[in-house]
Amino acid sequence: MLNIRLMTGADQDAVMPMVEDFYHSPAVEHPVDPAVLERTFQDAIDANEPLLTGLVLEEEGKAVGYAYLTECYSGEVGGRCVFFEEMYFQPQCRGKGYGTQVFRWVKEHYPHHRRVRLEVTDSNPGAIRLYEKLGFRFLEYRQMVLEGGFAGFQTDKLSGGREDGCESGMSGPVDGHGDTLQLHSVGGAPLL
Secondary structure, three states, X not given: OEEEEEXXXXXXXXXXXXXXXXXXXXXXXXXXXXXXXXHHHHHHOOOOOOOEEEEEEEEOOEEEEEEEEEEEXXXXXXXXXXXXXXXXXXXXXXXXXXXXXXXXXXXXXXXXXXXXXXXXXXXXXXXXXXXXXXXXXXXXXXXXXXXXXXXXXXXXXXXXXXXXOOOOOOOOOOOOOOOOOOOEOOOOOEOO
């Protein structure tokens, strides 16, 4: 049976090796600095960090998985969203229905959130099957990130009359690859 509880500092020795396994799996598309992974664990156990919750997933009193949940507001749904930042189970605990139990726990603890969101790579078909069985669907968005936050913002690389690189009424390709770019925030409002 799976036990789900909040993460504490005492869980570091059990959780961090699983975090390393997760970040060296096909579920993650790029390397992440170990210092960032450590900082994330510390934030997950910090009561003063309200946006991140860490969960320890236990079988017979032993940590066999973990999850990180974050929250945000989405204008698309007019309310709060809970986002599965990460969910990991050790290989011997997969296929036991534990993932479904985690989603039940989240449903119970976040009953008023209007959307549950997660990321999944194509190289994880088992997870995709579970998520679709639970009612998830793919959004037709492609996510974009700006590493380092606005420290990485490069307005000097934009061209054209307006600072955002767009001309009034412009609707053609703007990225050099034939794709029309429309940048929106997570909530759906135009970003630039």
